[in-house]
Amino acid sequence: MKTGNLMLAILMILGLAVAASAMDKDEALHGPTAYVPEATSPMLITGGDCTDPIVISSLPANLTGQTNCGYGNSYSATCLGSYDGGEDVMYRLDLAVETTVDIVLTTTSTWTGMLLDNNCPPDASGCIAFVTGSSGNKTLADKTLAAGSYWIMIDTWPTPNCIPTFSLSITEDVPPPPPPANDVCAGAIDLQSFDTNVFTVDLCAGYTNNYDAGGTAGCTGYTTAGKDATYKIYLDAGENLTASMVSAHDSALWLVTDCAAAAATCVAGADDTLANGIETISYSAAAAGWYYLIIDGYGTDACNVATVTIDAPVANENYQWGGVKAMFK
Ligand SMILES: [Ca+2]
Ligand SMILES: [Ca+2]
Ligand SMILES: [Ca+2]
Ligand SMILES: [Ca+2]
Structure with missing residues (x-):
């Protein structure tokens, strides 16, 4: 029948059009x-x-x-x-x-x-x-x-x-444990809570890279793409903080006032040596406030066990660092 043939033709054309439009590499x-x-x-x-x-x-x-x-x-x-x-x-x-x-x-x-x-x-x-x-x-x-x-x-x-x-x-999937709280500054550990001025931190133990001091314009002179741990200390104006670190990786350390703008608020930084070298910063507080010490490294996600030494003021009522009870005014 004529109508039937026409319908068939329409269906065939529609079918071809659908096939052509849907044809992809898989179908081919x-x-x-x-x-x-x-x-x-x-x-x-x-x-x-x-x-x-x-x-x-x-x-x-x-x-x-x-x-x-x-x-x-x-x-x-x-x-x-x-x-x-x-x-x-x-x-x-x-x-x-x-x-x-x-x-x-x-x-x-x-x-x-x-x-x-x-x-x-x-x-x-x-x-x-x-x-x-x-x-x-x-x-x-x-x-x-x-x-x-x-x-x-x-x-x-x-x-x-x-x-x-x-x-x-x-x-x-068992997710990896969350990083230590002091992976970021919100959980920075108060340096005066330690009972010693020398401590170690294993930057490979769950720490991540959160802070980068920047390149040549930054306060360490290089990027700090390594995994980082954060510590904090309250300094009065004029008080001094000296910190050093040594680690088997090319380490770097820097001190900032605002971790949300870490590179821009860096007041002291050091990356002067390579692996196993000692990095040291010394800073005299320009203003009273909290300062954040970032224990870091140069290479991307670099990490190792770092030994950190702090010389800084210790509040009189909180004599905890036997060797460093002096105020450096
Ligand atoms: Ca099926
Ligand atoms: Ca970190
Ligand atoms: Ca870093
Ligand atoms: Ca270094």
Whole structure:
């Protein structure tokens, strides 16, 4: 019939237009898509669909010898795009507390996809995360999930219609401990709280690089891109502070009045020697106030155990540094 032919022609043109606009590199590589008939009744196999997922309730989970062949194509309108036309297997991850996880699909199969979502069936768009690709393993890394249940679906862009064998591992990311409080000036340690004027600090023990004295225009003459620790001391106008440090790395130390503008408010700095050299600063307070001593280094993220020696005024009621009780007015 004429109308029928016209409709067919329109559909063909529309189809070609859609195909042309959606054609990307993956599609060009993949070739024709095969169609796996969608499962119309519940799959009577654990993992077959959302009603009976494979439940993972403790971590780490290392599931080897997994497959989705024979699990049916239950879902093909998910955030995986073309990568959900094959058979799919569903996992449910139950978390009792907020957890940061790494999810890794290991397989030699091609055209595989993996999604993570808090809904099942998975959302057509706006999954928590997904990963697809023509080859290789698939990783969803560093996903921080609140307590609750999550679904992981593993599928293919046919062909292949399914993945004969794969491994799924879910491991908890244990974040590194937070840096010491005196990594930044907000947690600077008052020098007069020490019972000695010589102390060590291991700049590699969680400290980070927060402060840079700048380049040639800065008060150390060089950048201080090393990891830094902060100390503070209250000086009256005219009081002197002498500080030195030595470390196996190319160390640097500097004294500032405002850590938020450390380079600009630096009043003394030293980076005159290389590794194992002694750096010394001496400063006579121009005004009363808190001064922040930054124990630092030259190289990017450089660190080591540093030995710091302080000569400074100690309040009369707080005689703690046996050898340095003098006021240097
Ligand atoms: Ca599917
Ligand atoms: Ca720091
Ligand atoms: Ca630094
Ligand atoms: Ca140095």
